[in-house]
Amino acid sequence: MPISPMDETLAHQTPETFDQVATSDRNFYDRYYFNLHPKSGDLFVVFSIGQYPNLGTTDAFVCIVYKGTQHVLRCSRELGSDRSDTTVGPFGVEVLEGLKTLRIYCEDNEHDIAFDLVFDGTAPAVEEPRTVMRKGARITMDTSRYTQMGRWQGSLSVKGEAIEIGYDDYLGVRDHSWGIRPVGESEPLGININQYTQKYGFFHMWAPLQFDDYQMKVFIEEDADGQITVEECVKIDSFERGGAVHQMGKPRHAIKYRSGTRELETAELYFEDDQGVPITVKAQALSCAYLAAGTGYFPKPDWTHGQYHGELKLEALEFDVSTPEARNELGPLYETLVRFETSTGDVTWGMFENMSIGAHDPYGFDSFEAVAD
Template structure:
């Protein structure tokens, strides 16, 4: 076991260091999702950032649709010991005020999409019911999610165009979810081999 900066905070839930989650299931994840739009069809931005502690990976993406343009930026790295470090290449998510204000950043890069955006919730973050599903004795889903609507402030840069983002027009939703759900490559054949596949939404 190895310590990380998060271990100095009184947030432990198990007799483990914070970099180790309570399950060894490879599918444990911890993720952010955001969307941003002006209430019109002029632009839609989606951003996600996730950590997969038992796979040792963290990754992020941003996808924008602006007019006829569809642009995607992705980044991935080894997770390392510090789960509070959300920097992944040019991406970063900062919690300014828990459950209320966050900052989402994509620094300038070779893909022609960048932004610095501040999120402020307009309703309290709401915890959804726990999602639990067992398939042929194996736990496939055991996760929770919070959801929130809010407003954005900042700017989005696409190519040479800087788009001001002001809270009077720019809205969105976000969620945070964590737990166990199928991620990445499929499981090796075994007891799941009789699973013909199911779509979950």
């Protein structure tokens, strides 16, 4: 296969060139995720870019929730052999300082959405527990991920309105994940069709909290019975305090969903700190980015991560999110912007990611169609 600029680095992991990954699994991916928000619910931005070497594609999107509308700008192109090219149409990512400072941008385009933003980590990036899932004998998910919280500066333009972004007022979190998870056009179900005649459920929640001199992160995944399959609860000191990572106690959750949906309305998290002191975190929903609507994170016939759209495709969509009725059809992956308050009196704003599909006994969901009362 062709050599590329990445082959100049002393970082090869296999005898292959860098455009070849170690597995032939079609579902291999490598992806950046970022979010940005003020210390309020007035604006919420989610940006992501991913590569799919065995599908030969790369894509990116930005989702901006602002003044009652969710704006989605998305782009896909053929990947080619140079995986160091982290641009997709007008979108791009630039690593300014590894594991600390990155630039993301979207150049001017016909859809009147553009930005040039710098993320600066305020505490170390932390590796999360590896996620492995199987259907029968086949591994369907085997991913590694690290996350980092930080602050933002730069500029954002949405439909002719310019917004200045400054370190004092804008927070966010980013992650970088890679491995195997379903991407691209759907495969035939085969024997997996039997899952629809059996009890199946997947519950996911991910809540990073950023304060002035420390951070906390709770990550939980459960099956239909409520059995935990992935669990993380950590406290991370800021760079100024040394950047130590403290393992905390077993996390528990109590979520109140918005009636008629599985969208978070309020939540409480419970755990003990590394000294055994009980902590409660309360979360109140302010706004939400609906990543199942247009971004590719939830498979739809017209767009899913890794799907082939030809040499280059750029398009924009808008979704009304101004009323509960308008939002009802936009699940099931909810990036809810919340106000966090801890039992120690600390307050911050951040994202509470929530997805519940199929059965989940702890909240009384007994089918794919079940929703909160």
